[in-house]
Amino acid sequence: MKNEHLLKVALAQIAPVWLDKQATLYKMYAQIEEAAKEKAELIVFGEGLLPGYPFWLALTDGAAWNKTVVKELHAHYVRNSVTIEDGDLDAVCALAKKHHMAMYLGIIERPLDRGGHSIYASLVYINQQGEVQSVHRKLQPTYDERLTWAPGDGNGLKVHPLKQFTVGGLNCWENWMPLPRAALYGQGENLHVAVWPGSDHNTKDITRFIARESRSFVISVSSLMRKSDFPKNTPHIDEILEKSPQVLANGGSCIAGPDGEWLVAPDMKTDGNIYHTIDFNRVYEERQNFDAVGHYSRPDVTQLHVNRERQSTVKFED
Numbered sequence: 001m002k003n004e005h006l007l008k009v010a011l012a013q014i015a016p017v018w019l020d021k022q023a024t025l026y027k028m029y030a031q032i033e034e035a036a037k038e039k040a041e042l043i044v045f046g047e048g049l050l051p052g053y054p055f056w057l058a059l060t061d062g063a064a065w066n067k068t069v070v071k072e073l074h075a076h077y078v079r080n081s082v083t084i085e086d087g088d089l090d091a092v093c094a095l096a097k098k099h100h101m102a103m104y105l106g107i108i109e110r111p112l113d114r115g116g117h118s119i120y121a122s123l124v125y126i127n128q129q130g131e132v133q134s135v136h137r138k139l140q141p142t143y144d145e146r147l148t149w150a151p152g153d154g155n156g157l158k159v160h161p162l163k164q165f166t167v168g169g170l171n172c173w174e175n176w177m178p179l180p181r182a183a184l185y186g187q188g189e190n191l192h193v194a195v196w197p198g199s200d201h202n203t204k205d206i207t208r209f210i211a212r213e214s215r216s217f218v219i220s221v222s223s224l225m226r227k228s229d230f231p232k233n234t235p236h237i238d239e240i241l242e243k244s245p246q247v248l249a250n251g252g253s254c255i256a257g258p259d260g261e262w263l264v265a266p267d268m269k270t271d272g273n274i275y276h277t278i279d280f281n282r283v284y285e286e287r288q289n290f291d292a293v294g295h296y297s298r299p300d301v302t303q304l305h306v307n308r309e310r311q312s313t314v315k316f317e318d
Contacts, residue, residue: 004163005280007191010040010273011253011264015224016052018231021080021088024051028105029095035273036099041128042162043273046195046223046253047106047172048121051080053197055225057144059243060236069236074148076235081110081119084132089124097130102162104169104221106195108149109137113312118150123169123195125160134158138171139180155310159187164280165217169193175206183306185214185293190258190283196222198249200266212260215286217278224271225249258286 012031017023028045035043047053056062056073064070082088089105096103102125109122121138137152157180159168168184168191175181175194184192192210196202203220211218225248230240255264255276264276290296 006277007042007163007165007280008038008040008275008277009219009255010035010038010043010275011219011221011255012043012045012049012273013222013224013251013253013267013270014045014049014272015226015229015249016049018052018225018229019076019080019234020231021051021082024049025091028092031273032092032095032099032101032103035275036095036101038273038275040101040273040275042102042104042167044104044193044195044219044221045106046221047123047197048108049223050082050105050107051077052108053223053225053249054145054148055244055248056236056240057147059240062144062147069239070147072235077108077148078110078117078119081108082122083110083112083116084124084135085112089126089132093126093130093132095130096126096128100128102126102128102160102167104193104195106171106223109135111137113310114150115313119148120152121145121149121171122152123156123171123193125158125167125169127160128162133160136169136171139174139177142173153311154183154306154308157183157306157308159184159189162191165191167191167193169195172196172202175210179304181210181214182293182304185216186304189214190216190280191278192216192218194218194220196220196252198222198225198251200250200252200268203252203254204266207254208256208260208262211256211258214292215258215290216283217258218256220252220254222252223249224251258282
């Protein structure tokens with residue numbers, strides 16, 4: 001097929017309608033439709049964009065035990081989280097199929113296979129046929145995230161074919177974890193997607209490092225969040241705004257090539273989609289001198305074993 005080595009990507013650097021699932025979905029639909037007009041073949045949204053990152057934890061003394069404000073905000077968060085089994089992503093899947101566009105979505109997931117009350121920072125891959133192919137639940141929430149997100153499992157450590165590319169992804173600081181990265185490399189990943197809640201301090205170093213280590217393209221997609229983006233009807237909004245800085249997430253979405261050099265440097269200006277076309281041939285060029293899981297590996301000396309079983313508290317034998 002013509003131009004199978006080329007892939008046009010869209011980095012959706014936007015703010016959510018914070019903690020409002022339905023309104024954020026409508027905003028995502030608009031970005032997908034715009035990307036379709038630009039003939040994008042892959043669109044990526046930041047970590048937890050749907051319905052938003054738990055910024056309140058750092059602003060309302062989130063670690064205080066049994067604090068009413070924190071508990072009520074958590075309940076609001078859970079009510080606005082995503083249950084894939086209930087069809088919350090059906091319309092997104094339909095748009096993927098309509099526009100023949102693959103998607104990575106950062107969501108806050110409330111999965112029924114873990115009882116339906118705990119939530120996970122999950123990265124969902126939808127293929128160009130509109131089918132959910134993997135749901136990667138963040139292995140280890142970071143710092144105060146642990147007060148609201150549960151730790152995930154290895155089930156979503158999977159890669160997917162996309163034209164000539166093999167694409168995989170991780171959530172935020174998981175990208176600093178060498179073994180999950182290696183699990184994706186070993187499956188042939190050559191287009192790595194890293195999703196972040198926002199800010200160039202997250203993306204400016206690790207994006208280039210992963211690209212140089214893996215000799216792959218690396219796309220980092222961050223969200224935006226400003227004090228003005230907090231909806232006025234958010235529970236305990238006055239307490240949140242009292243300590244909130246003007247900018248909580250400044251973007252910093254970017255793309256590094258397989259040599260570790262910038263194709264799109266961290267962008268702190270765009271509110272919307274950032275577009276770029278990548279060329280698979282660059283992967284083969286850079287793998288000539290280094291391939292972490294191929295000719296430059298020694299599996300007879302070091303080898304990684306990965307448990308991809310979806311974890312659940314109960315197993316029934318009926």
